[in-house]
Amino acid sequence: MLRVMSRRGDDRVTWDEQKVLAGDPEALAxxxxxxxxxxxxxxxxxxxxxxxxxxxxxxxxxxxxxxEQIIMFRALSVDELDLRNSNDSGLGDHRHRDGSYCLADHSAIFAGLVAGRAASF
Incomplete structure (x- = not known):
């Protein structure tokens, strides 16, 4: 699974490795x-x-x-976040500039990755 944390939230692309090995066209795509x-x-x-x-x-x-899982992060600029709708730290649940509401604390997710605790996401 590929997970991309972005201003839209958590985008995912999944595939079945066994089907890839078997040459399944959908899995390969x-x-x-x-x-x-x-x-x-x-x-x-x-x-x-x-x-x-x-x-x-x-x-x-x-x-x-x-x-099994690849997680990707890109630094978000202040312009990409509407921090007026966030908690005091500017992290955690917040509304992205495009209007989508995000429950993720992007910095906490990143810190969990660094510490090796990301398997629970």
């Missing part, structure tokens, strides 16, 4: 789409982490279709 998104987000400055239960998150620079 999902992997190609995930690869495209991964490259696009890396070009925009996103950082990617391979996340596996019970292991510390591992920063990656190349897409890995065998990863």
């Amino acid at each position: 999902a992997v190609r789409e995930a690869e495209r998104i991964f490259a696009q987000e890396r070009a925009r400055g996103a950082t990617a982490f391979r996340v596996e239960p019970g292991k510390p998150a591992q920063r990656i620079d190349q897409f890995d279709a065998t990863a």
Whole structure:
């Protein structure tokens, strides 16, 4: 699974590794789409982490279709957030500039990745 944390929230692309190995056209198309998104987000400055239960998150620079979960983050500018609708810290539940409401504390998610606690997300 590829998860991209963005101003829209948490976007996901999923695929079944067994179906990919069997050559299933839909699974292969999902992997190609995930690869495209991964490259696009890396070009925009996103950082990617391979996340596996019970292991510390591992920063990656190349897409890995065998990863159980890849989580990507890009630094959000102040212009992308409407902090008037957030809690005192400007984190946690907040409304994004496009009007979408986000319950994620992006910094806490990132800190969890660094500490290897992202498997529960």
